[in-house]
Amino acid sequence: MGFLDRIFREPRWGVHPDDHKRPAADAPLRILPPPARLYLPLHQHVGGAARPVVLVGQKVLKGELLAAAQGNISAPIHAPVSGVVSAIGEVTAPHASGLSFAAITVESDFEGRWIDTDPVADPFALAPEEIARRTALAGVVGLGGATFPAAVKFALGKRLAVSTLIVNGGECEPYLSSDDRIMRDSADQVVDGARIVMHAIGAREALVGIEDNKPEAIAAMRIAAAAYPEVKICPVPARYPMGSDKQLIQTLTGKEVPADARAAEVGVLVHNVSTCAAVHKAIRLGQPLVERIVTINGGAVAHPGNIFAPLGTLVDELLAFTGLLAPPARLILGGPMMGTPLLHGKVPLVKGASGILAFSAQEAVIPEAGPCIRCGNCTRACPMGLLPLEMAARIRVGELDGAVDFMLSDCISCGCCAYVCPSHIPLVQYFSHAKGELAGRERAKLRSDAAKRLIDARVVRLEREAREKSAAAARRKAERAAAKAKAEAEAVNATAATTTAEGEPA
Amino acid sequence: MLIAVGSLALMGLALGAVLGTAARYLAVAENPVESQLKEMLPGSQCGQCGFVGCAQAAAALAAGTAPVTLCPPGGRALAAALAAKLGIKVDLSAVSDAGPQVAEVAEEICIGCCRCIKACPTDAVVGAAKQIHNVIREACTGCGACIDRCPTEAMTLAPIPVSLQHWVWPKPVLAPVGAALREA
Ligand code: SF4
Ligand code: SF4
Numbered sequence: 114m115g116f117l118d119r120i121f122r123e124p125r126w127g128v129h130p131d132d133h134k135r136p137a138a139d140a141p142l143r144i145l146p147p148p149a150r151l152y153l154p155l156h157q158h159v160g161g162a163a164r165p166v167v168l169v170g171q172k173v174l175k176g177e178l179l180a181a182a183q184g185n186i187s188a189p190i191h192a193p194v195s196g197v198v199s200a201i202g203e204v205t206a207p208h209a210s211g212l213s214f215a216a217i218t219v220e221s222d223f224e225g226r227w228i229d230t231d232p233v234a235d236p237f238a239l240a241p242e243e244i245a246r247r248t249a250l251a252g253v254v255g256l257g258g259a260t261f262p263a264a265v266k267f268a269l270g271k272r273l274a275v276s277t278l279i280v281n282g283g284e285c286e287p288y289l290s291s292d293d294r295i296m297r298d299s300a301d302q303v304v305d306g307a308r309i310v311m312h313a314i315g316a317r318e319a320l321v322g323i324e325d326n327k328p329e330a331i332a333a334m335r336i337a338a339a340a341y342p343e344v345k346i347c348p349v350p351a352r353y354p355m356g357s358d359k360q361l362i363q364t365l366t367g368k369e370v371p372a373d374a375r376a377a378e379v380g381v382l383v384h385n386v387s388t389c390a391a392v393h394k395a396i397r398l399g400q401p402l403v404e405r406i407v408t409i410n411g412g413a414v415a416h417p418g419n420i421f422a423p424l425g426t427l428v429d430e431l432l433a434f435t436g437l438l439a440p441p442a443r444l445i446l447g448g449p450m451m452g453t454p455l456l457h458g459k460v461p462l463v464k465g466a467s468g469i470l471a472f473s474a475q476e477a478v479i480p481e482a483g484p485c486i487r488c489g490n491c492t493r494a495c496p497m498g499l500l501p502l503e504m505a506a507r508i509r510v511g512e513l514d515g516a517v518d519f520m521l522s523d524c525i526s527c528g529c530c531a532y533v534c535p536s537h538i539p540l541v542q543y544f545s546h547a548k549g550e551l552a553g554r555e556r557a558k559l560r561s562d563a564a565k566r567l568i569d570a571r572v573v574r575l576e577r578e579a580r581e582k583s584a585a586a587a588r589r590k591a592e593r594a595a596a597k598a599k600a601e602a603e604a605v606n607a608t609a610a611t612t613t614a615e616g617e618p619a
Numbered sequence: 620m621l622i623a624v625g626s627l628a629l630m631g632l633a634l635g636a637v638l639g640t641a642a643r644y645l646a647v648a649e650n651p652v653e654s655q656l657k658e659m660l661p662g663s664q665c666g667q668c669g670f671v672g673c674a675q676a677a678a679a680l681a682a683g684t685a686p687v688t689l690c691p692p693g694g695r696a697l698a699a700a701l702a703a704k705l706g707i708k709v710d711l712s713a714v715s716d717a718g719p720q721v722a723e724v725a726e727e728i729c730i731g732c733c734r735c736i737k738a739c740p741t742d743a744v745v746g747a748a749k750q751i752h753n754v755i756r757e758a759c760t761g762c763g764a765c766i767d768r769c770p771t772e773a774m775t776l777a778p779i780p781v782s783l784q785h786w787v788w789p790k791p792v793l794a795p796v797g798a799a800l801r802e803a
Contacts, residue, residue, distance in 0.1 A: 212783050514703060546790045568664075
């Protein structure tokens, strides 16, 4: 029976890379002494950038609001240390392009004085809307990497009457262990956060999916959740990309999220374990999101492990703290499968950064790409059931629409296809390129539609102006004519008067 | 089974007849492709394609006398869309796409003559007599109509700087297939 179980439980998609999680995952959590200067980007989340509400030179306390949310989907940014705002300018973004974006620089006074927080003793007495409001004000976003504002998701879950909360402790990316660490060290916070989220969205049960390669985390979470039967700890097979929403939902509930639909539409909502812990802190302690756990790992790191660091710390400072064996040949923000390559380490730690990988020259080799041999490995590996080889072949010759017909929009950029490709074709880069181009096209279309509206408005305006001009001209003409007629009439009268006057004495 | 086959066949016949009659009586005389093409063009009548305006360009496209790559402000994206509409294949990698551009005013030499305002098809220039003019980036289509009107050459077209939101991963460059095979 066990054998059959294995066949049915083992998913047919995905890959099984070496996880490289230990020894970093087993090293105890270290706390980074707050650096002298922190750089807080205004755009650390999906949605609109935050709007600064502080001035240069202003004194701030730890947890004080630096920039407020702007628009329906956005998140505020808070000061991770007490100190002085020393600049509002541009810093290099933790992004593959190496372009810059706006950030607020805070100079630490090393006192770490908190603002007056507003802790809540019994969150379950609060209205769900109040929980969402407090979560939004604390700047909590999806910490698994998606960085979608948590409160917006709460509102969505509430509206669509979600019955199940899925707590994502999958952490399937190799090398990363920040979620593992938070479950081992702060299982109580995670479980409490999950229960608060359940209350906020009106869910009846919470399924915590944890990959079975993290037995310590599973044990810790089981103990923490023992008192709450509605929170179920569900070990899932370790298989990449188990931590992806759609795959985890399917494994835990058997439900498949349809293409271009949201998870909430099948009655579930997914939140990461770290996000749950952040919700716990935001509600129970009233603390905004200003720090996070980040995994520092890779062959170039001397003492790999998890670090509790304030947001806005430079990657270089984190690497200096753990020590380097050699200058890293490649820096990656996030995991090796889906992470973002960084051009250098002078970029700030952002809310969505779960790990920083510094690879040695040996690990960083990118093999030369060859032609596709149509082996079909990528098709078998793709968790979304796509045909990566067909999409890539079309994108290579610039036929983006052809790739769209093969459901490029369903691709989650997990990298399974590129991982298994014996020809080392950079498949995901093709897909990222095409998605970017298509988004650009969409923007260009919106722009040209807007331009058309302006052109039409101008035509209407010119016509109206011409009409008004001719109307005004006609009016003036009429006035002139009237004046002339009046003048003539007066002249006639005058003549008549003179005649009469002349005739009078007669 | 038979009922299903029969009823579907009947429905097919009936609907076919309806469509056939409709096609005869409701036929559209004019060329619908032309107006659709006109809809796709920017509509700023900038004349960079060599035609008087977008309507004339659309007519030429429909007649097949102009290439789909004719519209510089539309760039590669528009060329691809036009090619798809007309059902033809083009090699878009050859289309030079300077990327989106917008007009800019050099403030120190603008004399506030208001000539550019009158030329702009989208009312993207703001200003008044003897005041420094400026361009609203969101409204400018980069058609260049204002450039020649400026007596002091204060108006120039400049590419929109690439921002984080607009950056696109470059397409991977592959070694030519033959070379890879020879090496192996
Ligand atoms: S795995 Fe690589 S070589 Fe095999 S079919 Fe897919 S793209 Fe082609
Ligand atoms: S095509 Fe997309 S979803 Fe499928 S394996 Fe490749 S990257 Fe993952």
